[in-house]
Structure formats: C-alpha cells, structure tokens
Amino acid sequence: MMMQDNLTAGTRQIGPVVMELRNITLRFGGVVAIKDISFDIRQGEIRAIIGPNGAGKSSMLNVISGFYRPQEGEVIFRGVPRGPMKPFQVARLGIARTFQNIALFEGMTVLDNIMTGRLNRMKAGFLSQALWWGRAEREETENRAAVERIIDFLEIQNIRKTPVGRLPYGLKKRVELARALAAEPQLLLLDEPMAGMNVEEKEDMSRFILDVNDEFGTTICLIEHDMGVVMDLSDRVVVMDYGRKIGDGTPAEVRGNQAVIDAYLGVAHD
Amino acid sequence: MIYREAGDFKTSYRADGQTFPIRLDRWGYYAVLAVAFGIIPFVINDYWANAVLVPFLIYAIAALGLNILTGYAGQVSLGTGGFMAVGAYAVYKLMTSFPDVSILIHILLAGGITAGVGVLFGLPSLRIKGFYLAVATLAAQFFLVWLFNKVPWFYNYSASGQITAPTREVLGFAVTGPATSAPAKYLVCLVLAFLLAWVARNLTRGSIGRKWMAIRDMDIAAEIIGVDPLRAKLSAFAVSSFFIGIAGALLFAVYLGAAEVGEAFGINKSFLVLFMIIIGGLGSIFGSFAGAAFMVLLPVLLKNVLVGNLGWPTDLAAHIELMIVGALIVTFLIVEPHGLARLWRLTKEKLRLWPFPH
DSSP: OHHHHHHHHOOOOOOSEEEEEEEEEEEETTEEEEEEEEEEEETTOEEEEEOSTTSSHHHHHHHHTTSSOOSEEEEEETTEEOOSOOHHHHHHHTEEEEOSSOOOOTTSBHHHHHHHTTGGGOOOOHHHHHHTOTHHHHHHHHHHHHHHHHHHHTTOGGGTTSBGGGSOHHHHHHHHHHHHHHTOOSEEEEESTTTTOOHHHHHHHHHHHHHIIIIIOOEEEEEOSOHHHHHHHOSEEEEEETTEEEEEEOHHHHHHOHHHHHHHHOOOOO | OOOOOTTOOOOSHHHHTSSOOSHHHHHHHHHHHHIIIIIHHHHOOHHIIIIIIHHHHHHHHHHHHHIIIIIISOOOOOOHHHHHHHHHHHHHHHHHHOTTSOHHHHHHHHHHHHHHHHHHHHGGGGTOOHHHHHHHHHHHHHHHHHHHHHOGGGGTTOTTSOEEOOOEEETTEEEESTTOOHHHHHHHHHHHHHHHHHHHHHHHHSHHHHHHHHHHHOHHHHHHTTOOHHHHHHHHHHHHHHHHHHHHHHIIIIIISEEOHHHHSSHHHHHHHHHHHHHHOTTOHHHHHHHHHHHHHHHHHHIIIIIIISOOOHHHHHHHHHHHHHHHHHHHHHHOTTHHHHHHHHHHHHHHHTTOOO
C-alpha cells in the first residue's frame, strides 16, 4: 500500500512545485477579498499563509479547495490548469482539508468519520455492498487497516468507537486531521489547526503536523494566527493584508520584512 | 451477568465490524430468527396474521425505507403514502398484465418502479432542504394519489375505482387473493422483511451508508471529502423508495387484497410511517422494527383493553388512541429523539456493567 511506502520514507525533501496560484483575484460583489495574488506550494513543504483578521487567508484556502471560484487567475495543480470544479471533484484530485470551525459528522463514531476520508478509494458496486459480498467486504477490511494506522499515529485508539459529538474540542480537531489524512492527500490544507487550543494542545498538534509532513511526506498548506507556531513549523510563509500579498519567503525573511511589521504592528501616521 | 463483552475478543477487523459484536446479542438474533421462521408459521392463525404480524412486517419494510431516507440520509419525506401507492398500483398492473410471471418478481419490479418515481421526486432535494423539502414531498403525496384516482388506466377501468388483487401462487400456495392462508401471507412478508433488513444493514454499514450519513450530518463537509451530493441524495431516494414500493405492493396484494388509493395510501399513511421511525429511532434498523411493532400493536392492545375488558365504546377508544400516540410523539421528540432503539441500547449498556456500575 502507498501508505506503507510513505511511512518508511522518513527523509524530508522539498520537491518541485505541486500547486501554483497565478494572479488570483476574488471579488464578492464590490468587495475585493483577494487581489492579484500569486504563490506556489512545493512538494513536501509546509507552507503557511498568515495575515491579520480579514486579510483573505481563508478565502485563499477556499479558492484552492474549490469552494470559491476566482474571477481572475489560474489554479495550476501538478502542472495542469484546473478548470471550474466542484469541491468533491477537487477532493478526488487528492486535496484534503480541515476547517476553522470543525466540520465533523457529529452523529457518527470517530472510526466512521475517519473512514469517510477513504470514501474515494472504495469502489465496490451497489450490489456488492447490498449483499456485503466480495469487493465491498474486502475493501472495508483493507481501508479499516489503513485507518487504524492513522488512528495509531494520532493516538486516538481509545476513542475510536465514541460518537464525535461527545468529544472535547481538542480531540475533535485531531479527528478532523485524521479524516483528512485518511484520504492520503497530495496536498493537505489546514485552516487554523490550532485555533482555540491551550499551549499543551498546540504542542501536540504541532508535533502531529510535523510528523505527518516528515513521515508521510505530505505537502501541507496551513493558516495560523499563532506567530510562534508558524515561524517554527513552516518552510515558507505567505503574508497577506487586505487581500494583497505583502510578503513571501522563509520565516526569517518574512520577519524582517518592513511591510509585514507595519501590517502587524500598525504604522504611525504623522 | 452473562451479558458481557469482556472475554469476547476480536482478532480481525472483520469480526470487529460484524452486526452483533456481543455473543449474547448474536444468540438472541438467531433465536428470534428460529422462532420467526421455524415456529410461528405452524401456529399462526388468521387473527394474529391479519391484526398483528403481517401489518407489522409490512410497515417494518416501509419504516426501513423511510429510515434510510430520513434517518440515514437526513432528507425529510412526507410522501411515503404516495410511494406506497406507486408500489401497489405497479404490482397491480404487472399482475394483471403478465399473469404468468411469478408474483415475487412483480413485487420486486414494483419496488424498482417506485425507486424510479422516488428519484424523480427526489430531484428537488438537490436545491432545497429540511422543511421545504418536506413540503415538496408532500406535493408528491397529493399528486400521486390524485393521479391514481384520475387516470382509469391505473385501475383497469373498474367501475368502483378500486384495485383488487387476483389470486397468485408461490410454490403452489396462494399468497394473494381471497384464498390465501395465514401462514402463506406471513411467510411472504417475513422473507421479504428479513432480506430487506439485511440489505439495509449492509448498505448502511458500508461506503454508501457513510456517504448518506455524511450528507445528513454536514453536507458541506461531505462535499469537501469527495461525496457527490447529487448521487448520494438520489441513491438514498432510490433505495428508500424501493423499500417503500415493496411495502406498498405487499400491503395491497397480500394484506388488503383490495384497495382504494385515497383511503389506503392517503397522507395518514405518510404520517404513520414517519411516527414509526420517530418513535422507533431515526437512523436505526432495529428502530424501524421497534417503531412498526409499537404503532401496529398499540391500537390492538388499546382496543382489547378498553373495548374488550372495560367495555368502553369503540369511538371513544379510537380517540383515546389518537391522544396517546400524539402525546408519545411529543414525549419522544423532547425526551428521547433517538427513540426506542436508543432506550434499548441504553438498557443494554447498563446491563453490560450490572451489577458493578464502574
């Protein structure tokens, strides 16, 4: 299985460009949410998007995951420009994401939630499923094994049969990460994975993100408010303010960028 | 004390995913099947078949169907009566047009035709949700009843406007028509209810069931993980209508024998089946059976107690029944929205720990 190959990979390499965004402009009526932004995401890196509230970070993520269609610009995934697509089609390309305010299936167990991440890999026909014979049963067992590896990896074995609605916030975030990981995505989008967490939970989540990137070689693009976390985790950072890109580079470069400092600390008007 | 999962270890994912993971549950299930298939057919009489067991099994099929749509896929429907009518009229037309083909094939085909109609009326679900979808399916209910009343072709131009089931046989035993024996009626319904419940369980535990539940719990998140909402919703409508169509076909051909559409498949039927799944438990196979049993047995019980034992007038008993059902539905919605199935599960959880609660 692909998962196993990835598990043994272990060494970190930054590869070619996976996702390229070219001159993206997104408007809602008269409001310009994103103005002429270009950047790229490379294979195997952790790419962060930061910026003050209302900078357009989440809109950017929604453009990548197909929720919003930009009026101008191109989204190029693996060298192929992506036409207008529905979110479920984007998911089938191998792009998974988590949400700022958790979007889990509350009525289902943790296990079932994570299993939904593998729905696109389960191809058993209707009849096979109705009779629970042949392919449907085989697939269920195979995918369960893959999901169990992720459950072990994220250390949520003891809650696998618990309905998600009963879990505390921090664990829900972890289950949502597990669901996204279960799809074995080529590109993983994380929208504020540490929002509302205490220091310990943040540390746990940071470790999981680094481990995912390191062990599975998953390319990650994340939005985060906690500056310390972003600077420690990411390889490259895009800084947005009022829908424009004001900085792009390694954490050290971004930290020294005058425009970024102005956006975060404010500028004296004299 | 015997009801335990401790010591009942699972060593494969297959064993862990089985329907009854606890040994005692499994034995209970086999025992129920053994009684249902091995004993009841030999002791059943007309009263038990007509008043209790046959309607219970038929409504259980209908409740399973509606539960797939409403309980698992989250699409509210008030068109159950209309879809049951489609099943009934489909099986009637098939029985009278192709008398040589087995009635069992006709019943399955009637389910298939209903599935098609269900998909057609399910199309609005792609645009509207919740309350508004319920109103759209209500339109289906009224339209279908009107259609079967208005177009004489559906009832073969009979003077009364009724449809009457001709006698058809399976393995030499009449299963429809006036000569049908109680065990024959019961067995036909039992076999279909058993098979359909098994299919419903298989569908809801696999990938298609997870798609339905994902759409129910949060449709945006479902889409982002790759569920096509169009296919998920329409497949739920198709499977649900297939079940409901078969229930309608059985209700007409095996149970009633003759039917008039407004009376047999009116809006009351839609509500009856909806109450069954609310009381039984949304999103539960067991709940479909429990709800059907409850709604079928309650009137029989009340009638026996109030009219038979206490000697009250029949109309008073009928009104009291309405009041009790209404009060129960309100109670269940407030206190236990997951219905009898949840109560049953809680009892089992308590029992599992008894007598040491920690």
